[in-house]
Amino acid sequence: MTEQTFVAELKGLSHRYWGAHPFHHRMHAGELTERELRVWAANRWYYQRMLPQKDAAIISNCPLPEVRRQWLDRIVYHDGRAAGEGGAERWLRLCSAVGLDRGEVLDERHVAPGVRFAVDAYVNFARTKPWTEAVASGLTEMFSGHLMRRRVGDMLARYEWIRSEDLAYFTNRIDTVSGEGEETLAIVVAHCGTREQQEAAVAALSFKCDVLWSMLTAIEHAAAKA
């Protein structure tokens, strides 16, 4: 594929992104109850907490120092440079804002089997597939900035009890992905030189869309049942 066709194939998966999931539609429309938001936050914690391990797996499989150096920032982003800092900590603050105790989030009692299964599949993918495919699976960041910007606006407008500081996780993340995945895309384009590698990269991004979609479906079911 030419670079242009390859990039178009990757971006063409945007319709499979979890922005289109009915649970996100309800969240953005202000239709979720406080309890449903708690189920969502406690379950997404499992995703947040596994991301550094996913990124460490990519680093461990990548032989290129320039890529490893760049990827390392992602681990620091989530874990912070010291206890009490970083994305994971900001997610816990969001959990607390929706009424969850830190303890009940950290012991993962609310994590639905389907969420654990989907997130573990993502980490296993990064551990076992070529590093280029694992990097490509992270390209959902091309789609996430737009969705998160909308989420912050909609949540502040539609849930009167949520304050802007409660959404610091997202406002910070929006800044981080403001490049809309350009750097990650550049790595994927540079290192997927053959048709086979390009097709594997597209399949990896498709797989990641399935991971996120499955997570949210499992959350939706857990929220309906709880």
Ligand SMILES: O=C(O)c1cc(C(=O)O)c2c(n1)C(=O)C(=O)c1cc(C(=O)O)[nH]c1-2
């Ligand atoms: O709120 C969202 O819609 C959303 C989506 C995604 C994504 O597309 O995977 C990530 C995040 N947030 C996020 O906060 C985050 O740190 C993150 C890391 C990754 C990844 O695959 O490495 N995706 C995402």
